[in-house]
Amino acid sequence: MGAGKSSVGHALGQRLNWVFEDLDNRIEQREGRTVAGIFMEAGESGFREAEHHALTAVVEELRAGSFRIVALGGGAFIQQNNASLMKASGVPIVFLDAPVEELWQRCCTQAAASGAERPLLRSQHQFHELYEARRKAYLKAPLRIQTSGRSVDEIAAEIAERLALQPMGIRTEQGEVE
Secondary structure, eight states: OOSOHHHHHHHHHHHHTOEEEEHHHHHHHHHTSOHHHHHHHHHHHHHHHHHHHHHHHHHHHHHTTOOEEEEOOTTTTTSHHHHHHHHHHTOOOEEEEOOHHHHHHHHHHHHHHHTOOOGGGSOHHHHHHHHHHHHHHHTTSSEEEEOTTOOHHHHHHHHHHHTTOOOOSOBOTTSOBO
16 A cells, blocks of 8 residues: 555556556446445455456456556455466566555555545554565565655656566557557
8 A cells, every 4th residue: 555556557557558457446346336345244355255356357358468557456466366366377566665654654645635534544553564464475576666755657667668568559448459
Protein backbone atom coordinates (compact mmCIF):
# COMPACT_ATOMS: atom_id res chain seq x y z
CA MET A 1 0.00 0.00 0.00
CA GLY A 2 1.35 3.39 -1.00
CA ALA A 3 4.08 2.02 -3.26
CA GLY A 4 2.53 3.64 -6.33
CA LYS A 5 1.05 0.57 -8.05
CA SER A 6 -1.92 2.45 -9.49
CA SER A 7 -0.11 5.68 -10.36
CA VAL A 8 2.87 3.91 -11.92
CA GLY A 9 0.60 1.35 -13.60
CA HIS A 10 -1.44 4.12 -15.25
CA ALA A 11 1.71 5.94 -16.37
CA LEU A 12 3.28 2.75 -17.73
CA GLY A 13 0.05 1.88 -19.54
CA GLN A 14 -0.02 5.33 -21.16
CA ARG A 15 3.67 5.11 -22.10
CA LEU A 16 3.15 1.71 -23.78
CA ASN A 17 -0.39 2.29 -25.00
CA TRP A 18 -1.49 -0.73 -22.95
CA VAL A 19 -4.57 -1.10 -20.79
CA PHE A 20 -4.07 -0.59 -17.05
CA GLU A 21 -6.19 -2.64 -14.66
CA ASP A 22 -6.37 -2.82 -10.89
CA LEU A 23 -7.13 -6.42 -9.89
CA ASP A 24 -9.36 -5.20 -7.04
CA ASN A 25 -11.64 -3.51 -9.62
CA ARG A 26 -11.97 -6.78 -11.52
CA ILE A 27 -12.78 -8.60 -8.28
CA GLU A 28 -15.47 -6.04 -7.43
CA GLN A 29 -17.04 -6.30 -10.88
CA ARG A 30 -16.95 -10.09 -10.84
CA GLU A 31 -18.38 -10.34 -7.31
CA GLY A 32 -20.86 -7.45 -7.60
CA ARG A 33 -19.68 -5.91 -4.33
CA THR A 34 -16.78 -3.91 -2.96
CA VAL A 35 -13.61 -5.42 -1.58
CA ALA A 36 -14.70 -4.20 1.86
CA GLY A 37 -18.08 -5.88 1.34
CA ILE A 38 -16.42 -9.16 0.37
CA PHE A 39 -14.27 -9.04 3.50
CA MET A 40 -17.33 -8.28 5.65
CA GLU A 41 -19.52 -10.98 4.16
CA ALA A 42 -17.03 -13.73 3.29
CA GLY A 43 -13.97 -12.91 5.38
CA GLU A 44 -10.40 -12.82 4.18
CA SER A 45 -10.56 -16.40 2.91
CA GLY A 46 -13.56 -15.54 0.71
CA PHE A 47 -11.76 -12.50 -0.62
CA ARG A 48 -8.57 -14.46 -1.33
CA GLU A 49 -10.58 -17.06 -3.25
CA ALA A 50 -12.21 -14.33 -5.37
CA GLU A 51 -8.82 -12.70 -5.86
CA HIS A 52 -7.27 -15.96 -7.08
CA HIS A 53 -10.11 -16.53 -9.57
CA ALA A 54 -9.72 -12.98 -10.91
CA LEU A 55 -5.94 -13.35 -11.18
CA THR A 56 -6.32 -16.68 -12.98
CA ALA A 57 -8.59 -15.00 -15.54
CA VAL A 58 -6.06 -12.18 -16.06
CA VAL A 59 -3.20 -14.64 -16.54
CA GLU A 60 -5.25 -16.58 -19.10
CA GLU A 61 -5.92 -13.33 -21.00
CA LEU A 62 -2.23 -12.45 -20.94
CA ARG A 63 -1.30 -15.91 -22.22
CA ALA A 64 -3.80 -15.40 -25.05
CA GLY A 65 -1.96 -12.27 -26.17
CA SER A 66 -3.62 -9.46 -24.22
CA PHE A 67 -1.29 -6.58 -23.36
CA ARG A 68 -2.03 -4.95 -20.03
CA ILE A 69 -0.49 -3.66 -16.85
CA VAL A 70 -2.13 -5.17 -13.77
CA ALA A 71 -1.76 -3.86 -10.23
CA LEU A 72 -2.25 -6.45 -7.53
CA GLY A 73 -3.43 -5.72 -4.03
CA GLY A 74 -0.79 -5.83 -1.31
CA GLY A 75 -1.75 -9.30 -0.13
CA ALA A 76 -2.12 -10.99 -3.53
CA PHE A 77 1.51 -11.86 -4.18
CA ILE A 78 2.09 -13.27 -0.69
CA GLN A 79 -0.53 -15.96 -1.33
CA GLN A 80 1.47 -19.00 -2.49
CA ASN A 81 -1.12 -20.07 -5.08
CA ASN A 82 -1.03 -16.60 -6.67
CA ALA A 83 2.77 -16.36 -6.61
CA SER A 84 3.05 -19.83 -8.19
CA LEU A 85 0.46 -18.97 -10.85
CA MET A 86 2.27 -15.78 -11.80
CA LYS A 87 5.71 -17.40 -11.81
CA ALA A 88 4.47 -20.26 -14.01
CA SER A 89 2.82 -17.81 -16.41
CA GLY A 90 6.10 -16.10 -17.24
CA VAL A 91 4.56 -12.63 -17.04
CA PRO A 92 6.91 -9.96 -15.69
CA ILE A 93 6.46 -9.25 -11.99
CA VAL A 94 7.65 -5.93 -10.58
CA PHE A 95 7.97 -5.02 -6.89
CA LEU A 96 7.74 -1.27 -6.28
CA ASP A 97 9.75 -0.69 -3.12
CA ALA A 98 10.16 2.25 -0.77
CA PRO A 99 11.03 2.71 2.90
CA VAL A 100 8.11 1.86 5.16
CA GLU A 101 8.09 5.37 6.65
CA GLU A 102 7.62 6.87 3.18
CA LEU A 103 4.85 4.38 2.37
CA TRP A 104 3.10 5.32 5.61
CA GLN A 105 3.30 9.03 4.76
CA ARG A 106 2.04 8.48 1.20
CA CYS A 107 -0.92 6.47 2.48
CA CYS A 108 -1.81 9.02 5.14
CA THR A 109 -1.62 11.83 2.55
CA GLN A 110 -3.78 9.88 0.07
CA ALA A 111 -6.35 8.99 2.72
CA ALA A 112 -6.58 12.59 3.92
CA ALA A 113 -6.94 13.90 0.37
CA SER A 114 -9.65 11.39 -0.54
CA GLY A 115 -11.43 11.34 2.80
CA ALA A 116 -11.27 7.54 2.71
CA GLU A 117 -10.91 5.54 5.88
CA ARG A 118 -8.18 2.91 5.47
CA PRO A 119 -8.23 0.30 8.23
CA LEU A 120 -4.51 -0.40 7.82
CA LEU A 121 -3.75 3.23 8.70
CA ARG A 122 -5.11 3.06 12.22
CA SER A 123 -1.73 2.07 13.63
CA GLN A 124 1.70 2.95 12.31
CA HIS A 125 3.14 0.01 14.26
CA GLN A 126 0.65 -2.43 12.65
CA PHE A 127 1.38 -0.94 9.21
CA HIS A 128 5.11 -1.46 9.77
CA GLU A 129 4.61 -5.07 10.92
CA LEU A 130 2.47 -5.88 7.87
CA TYR A 131 5.09 -4.34 5.58
CA GLU A 132 7.87 -6.42 7.14
CA ALA A 133 5.80 -9.61 6.99
CA ARG A 134 4.91 -9.11 3.32
CA ARG A 135 8.28 -7.77 2.18
CA LYS A 136 9.90 -11.22 2.29
CA ALA A 137 7.48 -12.44 -0.37
CA TYR A 138 7.76 -9.22 -2.39
CA LEU A 139 11.53 -9.60 -2.59
CA LYS A 140 10.97 -12.81 -4.58
CA ALA A 141 9.70 -10.71 -7.49
CA PRO A 142 12.21 -10.86 -10.35
CA LEU A 143 12.34 -7.07 -10.71
CA ARG A 144 12.55 -4.63 -7.81
CA ILE A 145 12.22 -0.90 -8.50
CA GLN A 146 13.08 1.65 -5.82
CA THR A 147 10.43 4.42 -5.83
CA SER A 148 11.63 6.59 -2.97
CA GLY A 149 11.76 10.26 -3.93
CA ARG A 150 11.15 9.53 -7.63
CA SER A 151 8.45 10.72 -10.00
CA VAL A 152 5.81 8.36 -11.36
CA ASP A 153 7.01 8.96 -14.94
CA GLU A 154 10.61 8.24 -14.00
CA ILE A 155 9.59 4.92 -12.41
CA ALA A 156 7.41 3.94 -15.39
CA ALA A 157 10.29 4.73 -17.76
CA GLU A 158 12.66 2.54 -15.74
CA ILE A 159 10.22 -0.38 -15.77
CA ALA A 160 9.73 -0.10 -19.53
CA GLU A 161 13.49 0.07 -20.07
CA ARG A 162 14.41 -2.77 -17.71
CA LEU A 163 11.75 -5.06 -19.19
CA ALA A 164 12.49 -3.88 -22.76
CA LEU A 165 8.81 -3.04 -23.27
CA GLN A 166 7.89 -1.12 -26.39
CA PRO A 167 4.74 0.86 -27.18
CA MET A 168 2.26 -1.18 -29.18
CA GLY A 169 -0.49 -0.28 -31.63
CA ILE A 170 -3.77 1.04 -30.38
CA ARG A 171 -5.35 -1.27 -27.82
CA THR A 172 -8.99 -1.72 -26.90
CA GLU A 173 -10.18 -1.79 -23.29
CA GLN A 174 -9.79 -5.57 -23.43
CA GLY A 175 -6.12 -5.19 -24.40
CA GLU A 176 -6.59 -6.40 -27.99
CA VAL A 177 -4.81 -4.78 -30.95
CA GLU A 178 -7.06 -2.64 -33.16
